Amino acid sequence: MxxxxxxxxxxxxxxxxxxxxxxxxxxxxxxxxxxxxxxxxxxxxxxxxxxxxxxxxxxxxxxxxxxxxxxxxxxxxxxxxxxxxxxxxxxxxxxxxxxxxxxxxxxxxxxxxxxxxxxxxxxxxxxxxxxxxxxxxxxxxxxxxxxxxxxxxxxxxxxxxxxxxxxxxxxxxxxxxxxxxxMNRTFIGLMTDVVKKKTKRNPLEISKFIRNHSDLDTTNTYIDIPKEHVDYIASQLFDKGYFGYTYDLFSKVLLGETSISSDDPLRKSAVIKDIFGDIYKIENLARYINVIEQEDEDLFHYLNGHSENALQEKMLLLNFGQLPAKEANYQCIYGKCIFLDRDCNKCPFAVPHFYALTKIAANMEKRIIDYLEIHENSKYLGEKVRISNLLFSDLIVLSHAKQKFGADVLSAFIKIEYDDLKEQISALPSPYEYITIERG
Structure with a gap:
């Protein structure tokens, strides 16, 4: 104790x-x-x-x-x-x-x-x-x-x-x-025991994370939580700031839903339609959607290949911030990066935290300016492809954030009304012919 x-x-x-x-x-x-x-x-x-x-x-x-x-x-x-x-x-x-x-x-x-x-x-x-x-x-x-x-x-x-x-x-x-x-001792002790009881991980692995909060000796912090209270107490220690397709699909699989239907609102096509409207059917963009949805199918099969206990452990560690990715404010449910040349916001195994929106929001204004400059003045196809992919990927993350936190919260955070941002994007030169099939 x-x-x-x-x-x-x-x-x-x-x-x-x-x-x-x-x-x-x-x-x-x-x-x-x-x-x-x-x-x-x-x-x-x-x-x-x-x-x-x-x-x-x-x-x-x-x-x-x-x-x-x-x-x-x-x-x-x-x-x-x-x-x-x-x-x-x-x-x-x-x-x-x-x-x-x-x-x-x-x-x-x-x-x-x-x-x-x-x-x-x-x-x-x-x-x-x-x-x-x-x-x-x-x-x-x-x-x-x-x-x-x-x-x-x-x-x-x-x-x-x-x-x-x-x-x-x-x-x-x-x-x-x-x-x-x-309360510091209680918080750390409870967190340590939850990790011990609900995962195969060594509770001391959370010490680096916890030491950002406290000078307490985490090797001497242990509370024995009765079995009937473990799940409830764990829910009080979770960080619920994660969002996005991967996180939602993870939760869906944990609930035992074992299929993805063509009209499933989790599908990225639904998110893309929210951003671009029916214009998303443009041929090149449609091919792009097919590629990323194939990756989503692969992710779904990856999750279904784990036992319920293994998935629960991964979800717990994710919510505790214990599955870090190569970029700040993302978690990697795969555990080890297999797409070394790909940004986390374009990876099916990466889960963004709300804090990831800070970087996206800070970059968005500059991204739009760069987009206009490149599409109007650059003679290089590669530059147009790159800026189109970056803009498209950021918009998908923002749209997922809107689904999770609401338009008002997102608008306040990115310092512009979400609908106004969509209007700005729709007024840009068309990105569709430049969005690449490869996602690296």
């Missing part, structure tokens, strides 16, 4: 308590309204709620929570505490808020070791986390002493003091004491 960590049942009890939106939203807003009349009554309930929620999925240091959670843009319909008090946040808006946080955290580093902030949020915690983030943003606009970060305990070290702690946990079990170090 990890010294100072929570038992698995205690972790589940805390999770059930801290995700109670009705309770914590009411208490947080009540506390802020009280502070507007008398600052001395303010318990910093909203900051505490957000602070604890973030600890449930992330093993960061206390200082990273306190000084790294950035300000956020809110939907137009939420302009004040009174607006939000009577608003039930929909799942799409909740995802928008959490993905916005995720995208902003990607550029930040941990305070002590300057390594990348890997931010996790399980599906179950998206709604409560979004509510807490919105309340903290609204409070910051009203009475925050720190205008840069959302967690503000209003003391010199920005720590959650006893009065704030007791206010948040007044309706929880007696004598419970929350601590950042305790």
């Amino acid at each position: 990890v010294k100072g960590g929570l038992l698995p049942t205690e972790f589940i009890e805390l999770l059930d308590y801290i995700k109670d939106i009705k309770l914590h939203k009411h208490n947080a807003i009540k506390d802020i309204n009280s502070a507007l009349n008398d600052r001395d009554t303010y318990k910093k309930y909203d900051s505490a709620w957000l602070y604890v929620l973030l600890h449930m999925n992330n093993g960061w240091r206390a200082s990273d929570f306190a000084y790294k959670i950035p300000r956020l843009d809110l939907p137009d319909k939420i302009r004040s505490i009174s607006d939000f008090e009577n608003t039930n946040l929909g799942l799409e808006d909740a995802r928008y808020i959490v993905v916005q946080l995720s995208s902003k955290l990607q550029s930040l580093k941990h305070t002590k070791n300057q390594k990348t902030n890997y931010f996790f949020c399980s599906d179950e915690l998206i709604p409560p986390l979004a509510n807490a983030l919105i309340i903290c943003e609204l409070r910051t606009r009203l009475l925050g002493t720190n205008k840069h970060y959302l967690i503000d305990f209003m003391n010199q070290r920005n720590e959650m003091l006893k009065g704030t702690h007791d206010s948040l946990f007044t309706n929880f079990k007696k004598n419970f004491i929350f601590g950042s170090l305790k």
Whole structure:
């Protein structure tokens, strides 16, 4: 057992308590309204709620929570505490808020070791986390002493003091004491035991990944999760930021669906039609689609060639970020690159993470400019082929991201409306005659 960590049942009890939106939203807003009349009554309930929620999925240091959670843009319909008090946040808006946080955290580093902030949020915690983030943003606009970060305990070290702690946990079990170090140990211990129980991998293989979060000795972090709780706890530790055809097909095979029909929405032709409309039937593009769909069939047969247990292990390791590819923000379900000359965004075995959109979004504006320049002025067929392939591959990834996260989330992330981007693409000189049959 990890010294100072929570038992698995205690972790589940805390999770059930801290995700109670009705309770914590009411208490947080009540506390802020009280502070507007008398600052001395303010318990910093909203900051505490957000602070604890973030600890449930992330093993960061206390200082990273306190000084790294950035300000956020809110939907137009939420302009004040009174607006939000009577608003039930929909799942799409909740995802928008959490993905916005995720995208902003990607550029930040941990305070002590300057390594990348890997931010996790399980599906179950998206709604409560979004509510807490919105309340903290609204409070910051009203009475925050720190205008840069959302967690503000209003003391010199920005720590959650006893009065704030007791206010948040007044309706929880007696004598419970929350601590950042305790939650770090719990997070790492649970993750280690999930890997041990559900895969054939050595749990210590996750230590490099976890050490981006913590200085804890991962060789001494172990929690024995009862069998009946393993799957549920594992789902709370997963990173659900992966998307795309390969990831969706992987999930489909795991559910026991053993065929791909011609009208299956997972097929890339459906994605391509979403981008280009019926014009996708142009002969050369149709041949290209046939080639990549043959690769999709090969991927399908590869997945079906594994046992259910082997697939579950691969999916778990993928969601834990333990199947890295040769490019950042991709995972390789094959395990070892077999297409050395191919970019990950054109490989059937590579699964993009939401963070991969950062590079695509940053490149898209330049890609369109280069595309126009090359197609209008270059005399070299090879240049036109290359830029057409790059543009086409990026658009497929963006369209898959739209399917997974929604058009609003994607538009906010790539800094342009998705439909406007499609219009820009449709106005370009036709790429179809230059898209190659080979995908390397």
